[in-house]
Amino acid sequence: MEWKPDRNSKKSIYKQIAEYIEQGISSGLFPADSLLPSERKLAQELDVNRSTIIAAYEELRSIGIVERRKGSGTRVSTDIWGISHKRIPNWGRYVEDGSFLPNLPLVQQIRSEVQNRELINLASGELSPHLIPNDQFQNILSSQPFIENLGYDHPQGNELLRETITSHVKQFKNIETDASSILITSGAQQALHLIVECLLKPGDAVAIEDPSYCYSLPVFQSAGLRTFLLPVDKHGINPDDLLSLHKKHRIRMVFLNPDHQNPTGTVLHPARRKRILELSFELGIPIVEDDPYSLVSYNGEVNPTLKSMDYNGNVLYISSLSKIVASGLRIGWIIGPKQVIQRLADAKQQVDFGHSIFPQWIANKFLGSEYFAAHIDKIRAELELRNHVITSSLKECIGDKVKFSIPSGGIHLWCKIDPSINEYDILNKSMEKGVVFVPGSILGSQKGNIRFTFGRAEPDDIQKGILRFAEVLEHLQ
Numbered sequence: 279m280e281w282k283p284d285r286n287s288k289k290s291i292y293k294q295i296a297e298y299i300e301q302g303i304s305s306g307l308f309p310a311d312s313l314l315p316s317e318r319k320l321a322q323e324l325d326v327n328r329s330t331i332i333a334a335y336e337e338l339r340s341i342g343i344v345e346r347r348k349g350s351g352t353r354v355s356t357d358i359w360g361i362s363h364k365r366i367p368n369w370g371r372y373v374e375d376g377s378f379l380p381n382l383p384l385v386q387q388i389r390s391e392v393q394n395r396e397l398i399n400l401a402s403g404e405l406s407p408h409l410i411p412n413d414q415f416q417n418i419l420s421s422q423p424f425i426e427n428l429g430y431d432h433p434q435g436n437e438l439l440r441e442t443i444t445s446h447v448k449q450f451k452n453i454e455t456d457a458s459s460i461l462i463t464s465g466a467q468q469a470l471h472l473i474v475e476c477l478l479k480p481g482d483a484v485a486i487e488d489p490s491y492c493y494s495l496p497v498f499q500s501a502g503l504r505t506f507l508l509p510v511d512k513h514g515i516n517p518d519d520l521l522s523l524h525k526k527h528r529i530r531m532v533f534l535n536p537d538h539q540n541p542t543g544t545v546l547h548p549a550r551r552k553r554i555l556e557l558s559f560e561l562g563i564p565i566v567e568d569d570p571y572s573l574v575s576y577n578g579e580v581n582p583t584l585k586s587m588d589y590n591g592n593v594l595y596i597s598s599l600s601k602i603v604a605s606g607l608r609i610g611w612i613i614g615p616k617q618v619i620q621r622l623a624d625a626k627q628q629v630d631f632g633h634s635i636f637p638q639w640i641a642n643k644f645l646g647s648e649y650f651a652a653h654i655d656k657i658r659a660e661l662e663l664r665n666h667v668i669t670s671s672l673k674e675c676i677g678d679k680v681k682f683s684i685p686s687g688g689i690h691l692w693c694k695i696d697p698s699i700n701e702y703d704i705l706n707k708s709m710e711k712g713v714v715f716v717p718g719s720i721l722g723s724q725k726g727n728i729r730f731t732f733g734r735a736e737p738d739d740i741q742k743g744i745l746r747f748a749e750v751l752e753h754l755q
């Protein structure tokens with residue numbers, strides 16, 4: 279047999295062997311009802327363990343392509359050829375082999391627990407239903423007629439919304455732009471995905487914060503990118519780290535979440551912002567500034583965004599209504615050079631033919647109304663209260679076992695716990711007690727951290743949740 283499994287492949291050896299035999303069966307190399315080589319012989323020929331061949335044959339048996347009988351070896355099934363139209367595709371293999379990677383198993387587990395059980399939710403990065411401006415939305419819906427074109431809209435998104443965003447970012451973020459430099463996306467998430475897929479290619483080196491929301495996203499790996507980590511300290515990333523990563527790996531893009539960062543809550547220091555921009559201008563590294571949280575700084579002070587200081591066109595600015603209005607609206611946007619925006623809009627067209635007009639219409643009405651500023655004031659106060667509840671509950675219950683910096687905005691609290699505690703144990707035991715959070719290893723390379731999100735749960739529940747977590751922690755130590 280000339281064929282040999284590829285030992286450098288990511289695919290396991292037994293799967294490669296199963297696939298090889300499956301191909302051989304469909305090409306006629308191994309006809310129906312023929313006896314396949316014995317496990318021992320095939321193991322010798324392919325230079326693998328016999329158990330690997332057993333696993334490959336077992337895989338083929340489970341999908342009905344071969345039959346195995348004790349003492350008489352492994353045969354190609356007889357009914358494959360006559361009734362080949364009845365063969366079931368090996369969905370398991372399709373599901374595993376697609377180039378777009380699934381979420382981490384732990385992320386999937388947390389999502390399913392949150393959906394299926396009554397838990398105190400200190401995991402989901404969103405606002406509580408009580409903080410979503412439902413009444414204002416009802417007022418808009420009942421007082422203003424919806425008369426919009428229900429055909430496909432402009433590839434970059436509804437023009438009225440893009441104009442409103444132009445004024446919004448001027449007023450709140452000091453960013454000068456115009457509607458033609460904006461693309462409406464399905465949240466900041468789609469903006470990140472489009473950038474990764476359209477502007478980078480497999481093998482490109484990108485720098486992301488450690489820990490960070492980006493660290494948790496499989497989209498970078500799916501796109502074949504090499505990700506390098508920029509450690510986050512209490513003032514955000516250190517520009518010198520970016521410089522040394524660039525010298526070693528030629529960084530093609532850097533992804534930053536400068537304000538009330540997810541998960542650390544950190545605000546990037548103004549001097550570091552300036553230096554990062556200088557480096558970007560000197561070295562030509564594009565910056566993706568992901569900014570869903572800056573408006574929820576509790577004292578109302580918003581730092582100059584990188585984009586507002588970018589006279590060169592180096593920054594792709596992303597924001598979204600998810601963390602300040604409603605995550606279910608799925609309204610996000612990118613601001614950048616026109617040629618980039620057009621390229622991304624073309625890709626969005628291929629993916630979904632543009633954004634639905636309904637959420638764009640209501641987002642436009644709400645953002646452009648007097649409700650918006652009052653709503654932001656309310657959200658700031660409510661989140662500050664929840665922040666106070668979670669930090670004081672932690673201090674009271676387990677102040678000696680958990681360390682954190684109190685964030686000045688946003689919805690996340692990053693806590694350090696004893697790194698010898700097994701994260702899965704503490705998460706599973708906490709879920710048994712009815713509270714869920716995100717273990718730090720999903721979001722960063724360091725052990726011994728936990729992210730609590732306090733935007734989703736009500737203050738009383740936050741207190742209860744921390745009490746339950748504290749009980750679990752006490753028992754584990």
Ligand SMILES: Cc1ncc(COP(=O)(O)O)c(C=O)c1O
Nearest residue numbers: 403465466467491535540598600
């Ligand atoms: C920093 C950051 N960027 C992007 C997103 C994606 O949010 P959305 O797609 O809902 O706007 C999140 C969500 O948690 C986030 O924290």
